[in-house]
Amino acid sequence: MKLGYYPGCSLHSTAAEYNMATEAVFNALGLELDELPEWNCCGATAGHSTDKFLALALPLRNLVIAEAEQQKELVLPCAACYNLVKGADHYCREGTPEARDANEELKSIMGSAYNGTVHVTHPLEVIMRKEYISKVGAQVKKPLSGLKLAPYYGCLLTRPTYVAFDDVEQPQAMDQLMKLAGADVKRWSYKTDCCGGSLTVPRTDVVYEITKNLVTAAQRAGADAIVTACPLCQMTLETRQKEIQKPIPVFFFTELLGISFAHPEAKKWMKKHIINPIPLLTSLQLL
Amino acid sequence: MKCAGGCPINFVMEHNNYEILRMIQLGEKDKVYQSNTPWLCVGCKTCAVRCPNGIDTSKVMDTIKMETIAENKIPASHYNVKLFYELFLDSMKGFPVIGGEGRGYELGLMGLYKLCTGTYLADMNLGKEMTKRGKMPFLPHNALKRRKGEVKKIFQRAKEKKAR
Numbered sequence: 510m511k512l513g514y515y516p517g518c519s520l521h522s523t524a525a526e527y528n529m530a531t532e533a534v535f536n537a538l539g540l541e542l543d544e545l546p547e548w549n550c551c552g553a554t555a556g557h558s559t560d561k562f563l564a565l566a567l568p569l570r571n572l573v574i575a576e577a578e579q580q581k582e583l584v585l586p587c588a589a590c591y592n593l594v595k596g597a598d599h600y601c602r603e604g605t606p607e608a609r610d611a612n613e614e615l616k617s618i619m620g621s622a623y624n625g626t627v628h629v630t631h632p633l634e635v636i637m638r639k640e641y642i643s644k645v646g647a648q649v650k651k652p653l654s655g656l657k658l659a660p661y662y663g664c665l666l667t668r669p670t671y672v673a674f675d676d677v678e679q680p681q682a683m684d685q686l687m688k689l690a691g692a693d694v695k696r697w698s699y700k701t702d703c704c705g706g707s708l709t710v711p712r713t714d715v716v717y718e719i720t721k722n723l724v725t726a727a728q729r730a731g732a733d734a735i736v737t738a739c740p741l742c743q744m745t746l747e748t749r750q751k752e753i754q755k756p757i758p759v760f761f762f763t764e765l766l767g768i769s770f771a772h773p774e775a776k777k778w779m780k781k782h783i784i785n786p787i788p789l790l791t792s793l794q795l796l
Numbered sequence: 797m798k799c800a801g802g803c804p805i806n807f808v809m810e811h812n813n814y815e816i817l818r819m820i821q822l823g824e825k826d827k828v829y830q831s832n833t834p835w836l837c838v839g840c841k842t843c844a845v846r847c848p849n850g851i852d853t854s855k856v857m858d859t860i861k862m863e864t865i866a867e868n869k870i871p872a873s874h875y876n877v878k879l880f881y882e883l884f885l886d887s888m889k890g891f892p893v894i895g896g897e898g899r900g901y902e903l904g905l906m907g908l909y910k911l912c913t914g915t916y917l918a919d920m921n922l923g924k925e926m927t928k929r930g931k932m933p934f935l936p937h938n939a940l941k942r943r944k945g946e947v948k949k950i951f952q953r954a955k956e957k958k959a960r
Contacts, residue, residue: 518900523931547943549898554839555884558858559865562954563885570950574943618949664840669852677845703804703840710909711876713918715808715836748922781929783922 512635513580513627514542515571515594517587517740518550524587524740526778530763531586531632533772538636538644542584545574551593554707565611568597572623573615582628584635586763588739589706592665595629595672631666632763633738634674637682645689650771652691655793658765659695659732660684661723663742664703677701683738683762690769697730699723706741709749720749724757733789735759747783758786768795799843799853809833813843813853816860829867834860835874866958876913883908887936889951896936898947903932 512535520528535542548571557564571594575583585591600608602625616622636642660683667673667680675682680701684694702723705716723746727735734757737743743759750756759782768775768790776796779787790796800812811819811833819828828834837857844852861878864870870878887905890897896904906923910916926932940947 518902518937521899521937522902522933523926525929525931547898547940549940549947550888550900552888553884553900555881557839558861559878559881559885560862560954560958562957563950564858566950566954567947570946614950614953618946618953619943664838664842668841669844701842703838703842705805705838707838708805708836708877710906710919711880712836715805718807719804781931783925783929 510539511541511543513575513578513583514544515548515575515583515585515590516544517585517590519587519740519744523744524761526764526781527586527740527743527761529774530761530767530772530778533774534636534763534766534770535632537648537767537770537772538641540635540641543578543580545571545578545580545583548574551590553589553593557593561607562611562614564593565597565600565608566615568594569601569608569611569615569623570619572598572601572627572629573619573621575627576624577621580627582630584630584632586632586738587741588631588663588665589741591629591631592668592672598623598625598627598629599671601625631674631738633666633682633686636686636766637674642686642689645686645766648770649690651769651795653687653765653769653793653795654691654693656692656765656789656795657695657731657733658687658692658760659697659727659730659735660687660700660762661704661727661735661737661742661746661759662701663706663737663739664701666738667701683736686762687736687765690766692736692765695727695730695732697726697732699726704742704745706745709745713749716745716749717751720746721752724750724753728753728755728757733757734786736762736765738762750784756784758782758784758789760786798846802842802846804840804842805836805838809836813837813857817851817853817856820856826869828860829864829869830871832871832874833857834864835877879912880909883912885951889948891936894936895938897938897944898940899937901936903934904936
């Protein structure tokens with residue numbers, strides 16, 4: 510089956526391994542990702558923090574293109590992009606005055622407006638559907654035995670309620686998926702705490718403090734690695750582990766699925782990490 | 797207060813989110829503008845899902861940021877956050893000669909941010925490591941071909957709306 514795909518800026522740069530792993534895993538499950546042509550950046554925090562019109566118009570432009578391409582479903586692996594595009598979709602369906610205004614402007618700029626027919630989704634939500642989760646078990650050739658993981662959802666994947674496909678306070682999707690892949694999933698209290706990603710450049714001092722707390726908590730819970738579903742969480746956690754005696758790798762959930770599927774490209778993804786995960790994986794004979 | 801209790805940044809915030817709401821009710825505009833709270837809010841929506849009154853405080857923080865900028869009352873200590881936002885959006889408008897309309901351009905953004913703030917050495921090593929791993933492309937993503945100018949027009953409209 511073909512799905513519309515919006516990688517977002519980071520999957521073409523800072524999270525290149527997430528892009529490769531997601532495509533590989535989806536293909537293994539019989540899903541094809543069809544990249545949205547000429548998509549634009551969702552505007553991220555900068556957009557919604559400074560301009561109400563940009564906050565809606567930038568994500569909406571992508572939905573207009575998805576509709577023109579007859580994509581019924583659009584998959585967004587970045588939690589920030591997913592959150593903003595899903596939000597724009599939600600406000601259009603609700604018919605708020607701001608959304609109507611942004612849509613009218615887009616009609617004059619692009620020739621068409623968004624009619625609210627696209628299902629905006631995240632790869633984690635797609636994989637958790639019955640038809641695909643049943644295939645995951647069959648694909649696991651190298652169970653992640655001995656890999657102690659702390660699943661980290663961060664903020665924008667489960668909040669606010671109109672974007673949530675899982676519980677807002679106690680999400681479980683990644684926990685279940687990683688257990689299915691054979692990992693030793695740890696319980697911890699910080700799975701939905703924000704990583705502070707949007708402040709990572711202008712307020713690095715604050716972000717060091719946040720990541721220190723998160724990583725220490727994961728280690729206290731007994732985890733040897735963190736697994737995420739967002740390129741900004743992954744980058745922030747991997748690059749801001751200051752003062753941590755033994756820094757731990759931060760994986761994307763599709764990378765770990767790919768490893769459990771014994772995907773031949775998996776080593777290539779691992780080489781892109783800033784905190785080298787290869788020693789941990791080879792010690793568990795997973796790579 | 798479950799909202800402020802769950803806030804991951806409250807340890808550096810001058811005021812809790814509900815205190816900001818109270819200041820707004822009392823009309824203490826200048827106190828709100830001076831507070832570092834809106835500029836440290838990461839918009840994680842923990843407060844929004846917990847509020848029994850259905851208030852999305854992080855959205856209120858966004859509005860405060862917009863008004864502080866519009867009234868030109870932003871304190872110098874929060875300037876870098878605003879600068880980062882501005883440069884991020886600028887990088888989406890594209891650059892002369894090298895182009896790149898429509899998408900974020902990490903290397904350009906970081907270069908400009910460093911030039912504007914004088915923080916040349918911060919993250920230098922990280923930048924090198926990212927480039928080595930092919931995670932920081934040298935050139936911006938030139939994605940808009942058939943649809944050139946659309947994103948520029950969106951920014952143009954945003955500017956016109958603000959001027960009104």
